Amino acid sequence: MIILDIYISKGGYVVKKSVIISVGTEHLHGEITDTNGVYASADLHKLGVEVIRRIVVGDNEEELIKALKNNGDVDLLVILGGLGPTRDDMTKSTVADYFSKKLVRSEKAYQNMKRYCSSRNISPNETIEEQSLVPEGSIVFENIYGTACGFAFEENGTIIALFPGPRNEFKYTFDGFVHYLEKELKIKEILFDKKIYFYGIGEYTIAKGLDDIVSKFGYSHIATYVHPGEVELRISLECKDEQEFEERVSPILEVIKSRFDEYIGGYDDKTAVNTLGEMLKKEGHTISVAESVTGGKVAGEIISVPGSSTYFKGGLIVYTDEVKKDILKVDASILSDYGAVSAECAKEMALRVRELFHTPVGLSTTGYAGPDGGTPENPIGTVYIAVNINEMVSVKKYAFPGDRNTVRERASKTAIFEVIRALKNWCNYSDMK
Numbered sequence: 001m002i003i004l005d006i007y008i009s010k011g012g013y014v015v016k017k018s019v020i021i022s023v024g025t026e027h028l029h030g031e032i033t034d035t036n037g038v039y040a041s042a043d044l045h046k047l048g049v050e051v052i053r054r055i056v057v058g059d060n061e062e063e064l065i066k067a068l069k070n071n072g073d074v075d076l077l078v079i080l081g082g083l084g085p086t087r088d089d090m091t092k093s094t095v096a097d098y099f100s101k102k103l104v105r106s107e108k109a110y111q112n113m114k115r116y117c118s119s120r121n122i123s124p125n126e127t128i129e130e131q132s133l134v135p136e137g138s139i140v141f142e143n144i145y146g147t148a149c150g151f152a153f154e155e156n157g158t159i160i161a162l163f164p165g166p167r168n169e170f171k172y173t174f175d176g177f178v179h180y181l182e183k184e185l186k187i188k189e190i191l192f193d194k195k196i197y198f199y200g201i202g203e204y205t206i207a208k209g210l211d212d213i214v215s216k217f218g219y220s221h222i223a224t225y226v227h228p229g230e231v232e233l234r235i236s237l238e239c240k241d242e243q244e245f246e247e248r249v250s251p252i253l254e255v256i257k258s259r260f261d262e263y264i265g266g267y268d269d270k271t272a273v274n275t276l277g278e279m280l281k282k283e284g285h286t287i288s289v290a291e292s293v294t295g296g297k298v299a300g301e302i303i304s305v306p307g308s309s310t311y312f313k314g315g316l317i318v319y320t321d322e323v324k325k326d327i328l329k330v331d332a333s334i335l336s337d338y339g340a341v342s343a344e345c346a347k348e349m350a351l352r353v354r355e356l357f358h359t360p361v362g363l364s365t366t367g368y369a370g371p372d373g374g375t376p377e378n379p380i381g382t383v384y385i386a387v388n389i390n391e392m393v394s395v396k397k398y399a400f401p402g403d404r405n406t407v408r409e410r411a412s413k414t415a416i417f418e419v420i421r422a423l424k425n426w427c428n429y430s431d432m433k
Contacts, residue, residue: 015047015049015075015076015159015181016048016049016050016075017049017050017052017074017075017076018044018049018050018051018052018074018075018076018077018078019051019052019053019054019055019071019074019076019077019078020037020040020041020051020053020054020055020078020079020080021054021055021056021057021064021067021068021071021077021078021079021080022034022036022037022054022055022056022057022080022081023056023057023058023059023064023079023080023081023082023091023165024056024058024059024081024082024165025058025059025060025088027056027058028056028057028058034054034056034080035167036080036081036163036165036167036170036171036174037054037056037080039170039171039174040078040080040174041054043174043175043178044076044078044178045191045193046190046191046192046193047178047181047182047190047191048189048190048191048238049075049076049181052074053071055067055071059082059088059089059090061090061094064082064090064091064094064095065094065098068095068098072156072158074158075157075158075159076158076159076161077158077159077160077161078161078163079091079095079160079161079162079163080162080163080165080170081163081164081165081170082165083131083148083162083163083164083165084148084164084165085127085128085130085131085147085148091162092133092134092135092162095135095160095162096135099135099153099155099160101135101136101137101153101155102135102136103133103134103135103136104133104134104135104136105132105133106132106133106134106138106140106149106151108140108142108149109131109132109133109134109140109149109151110129110132112132112140112142112143112144112147112149113128113129113131113132113147115144116143116144116145116146116147117147128147131147131148131149132149134149134151135151135153136153137153137154138151138152138153139151139152139153139180141163141173141174141176141177141180142172142173142176143164143169143172143173144172145166145168145169145172146164146166146169148164148169149164149173150162150163150164150173150174150176150177152177152180161177163177189238189239189240190238190239190240190241191236191237191238192236192237192238192239192242192245192249193234193235193236193268194234194235194245194249194253194267194268195232195233195234195235195267195268195269196232196233196234196235196253196256196264196266196267197230197231197232197233197264197265197266197267197271197272198230198231198232198233198260198263198264198265199229199230199231199263199265199272199413199414199416199417199420200263200396200398200414200417200418200421201231201260201263202231203224203226203231206224206231206233206260206263207224209259209260210222210233210256210259213252213255213256217235217252221235221236221237222234222235222236222252223236228402228406228409228410228413229400229409229410229411229412229413229414230265230271230272230413233256235249235252235253237249262421262424265416265417265420272413272416272417272420273301273302273304273305273413273416274305275420276302276416276419276420276423277302277305277307277308277311279420279423279427280311280361280423281310281311283423283427285311285359285360285361285389285423286311286312286313286357286359286360286361287302287311287312287313287359287360287361287362287363287419288312288313288314288315288353288354288356288357288359288361288362288363289302289315289316289353289362289363289364289365289415290315290316290318290328290349290350290352290353290362290363290364290365291315291316291317291318291364291365292317292318292319292324292340292349292364292365292366292367293341293365293366293367293368293369293383293407293408293411294365294408294411294412294415295317295319295408296315296317297408297409297411297412298315298363298365298412298415298416299312299314299315300412301412301413301416302416313357313358313359314357315353316328316353316356318330318349321335321340324340324345324349328349328352328353328356329352329355329356330345330348330349330352331348334348339378340366341366341367341368341375341378341382341384342366342378342384343384343386343395343397345366345384346364346365346366346384346385346386346395347364347386347388347393347395349362349364349366349386350362350363350364350386350387350388350393351388351393354388360389360390361387361388361389361419362386362387362388362389363385363386363387363388363415363418363419364384364385364386365383365384365385365411365412365415366383366384367381367382367383367384367398367407367411368380368381368382368383369381369404369405369407369408369411370403370404370407371403371404379399380407381399381400381401381402381407382397382398382399382400383397383398383399383400383407383410383411383414384396384397384398385398385411385414385415385418387418387419387422389422389423389426389427392422392426394418394421394422396418398410398411398414400414
């Protein structure tokens with residue numbers, strides 16, 4: 001019986017706090033992003049394991065030892081990368097030496113290596129065979145995509161778990177480890193999340209309006225996260241199953257909806273653009289867009305959803321006055337009397353694009369993204385968004401902060417939400433979940 005199994009059999013283990021150490025000089029050089037660390041954090045979060053630190057070190061033995069020394073006060077230490085057969089892959093030997101663990105051949109890791117090499121017609125050499133060595137007492141997690149398995153062992157109350165760095169190898173071995181934690185460590189409660197996406201409203205206003213709920217449940221359970229053009233509210237609760245979570249989260253959701261329903265554009269894995277697609281399909285509507293300031297970003301958002309061809313007819317980027325007049329057929333008098341950045345022009349654009357594409361829904365954007373342009377009445381960051389649904393028209397004026405790209409990003413997401421808001425108000429759509 002291996003060490004970790006013995007430890008578990010003596011009464012189990014509570015895994016609450018963890019640290020993730022990602023090894024690889026390529027991270028520090030900015031060549032790649034530590035997506036494995038993000039993936040590991042998300043999976044541990046779902047299990048109710050708090051990741052208190054994430055650290056990146058290069059392929060350097062001294063730096064890794066420093067990280068090990070400074071992060072041993074946790075229940076779980078996850079180390080990613082540096083398990084390969086090359087000279088700079090020193091993670092396994094460094095960790096084994098630091099914890100005074102002898103490297104021994106694991107039959108499971110050895111058979112894994114042999115299967116992989118056989119499937120690739122590779123003749124194992126001494127270096128490759130060393131991939132089957134793991135610290136004594138380790139549990140091994142199979143890797144069907146490479147020769148280096150993941151493994152974990154226990155030392156002084158801390159589980160130390162190591163995984164290979166290549167993306168598919170990491171995911172496969174780490175998923176095996178997560179399954180092990182769920183099954184063998186008998187985790188009784190899992191952390192469930194409910195995400196709500198708000199548009200056209202600021203984080204401060206949401207937080208202020210939910211002070212009483214946040215005070216009751218705490219910031220660790222209810223928190224807001226700001227993205228360009230979007231505020232995400234996340235409710236996190238530890239529950240034994242999804243049914244218990246739904247029972248506990250439903251009353252909170254009802255309070256939030258009663259206060260902010262007009263700003264809600266999506267839930268969980270469905271942001272505003274997903275919600276828009278569902279609503280258009282339900283109503284049997286199609287949509288077209290005429291974009292100036294957003295320059296195609298709105299259309300790009302819409303067609304990012306699989307199956308969007310069933311409700312998105314097309315769009316135009318009408319950036320100059322000439323194109324607005326000649327292609328979109330915006331009345332020249334509107335441009336001369338009110339200007340391209342105006343409520344009147346946005347309204348006309350939404351109507352004309354509807355007519356051009358023969359869609360029930362037309363959407364338009366016009367504004368000043370900067371750094372040039374703007375007027376005292378319409379400074380940089382001003383964006384007009386118009387929605388026309390079967391001749392019913394809504395025009396909103398927004399003042400978006402930020403640089404050029406941020407203004408365009410905010411405007412794109414807000415424009416999509418304005419269609420959702422119009423559909424809610426004019427089509428009696430109320431079953432968004």
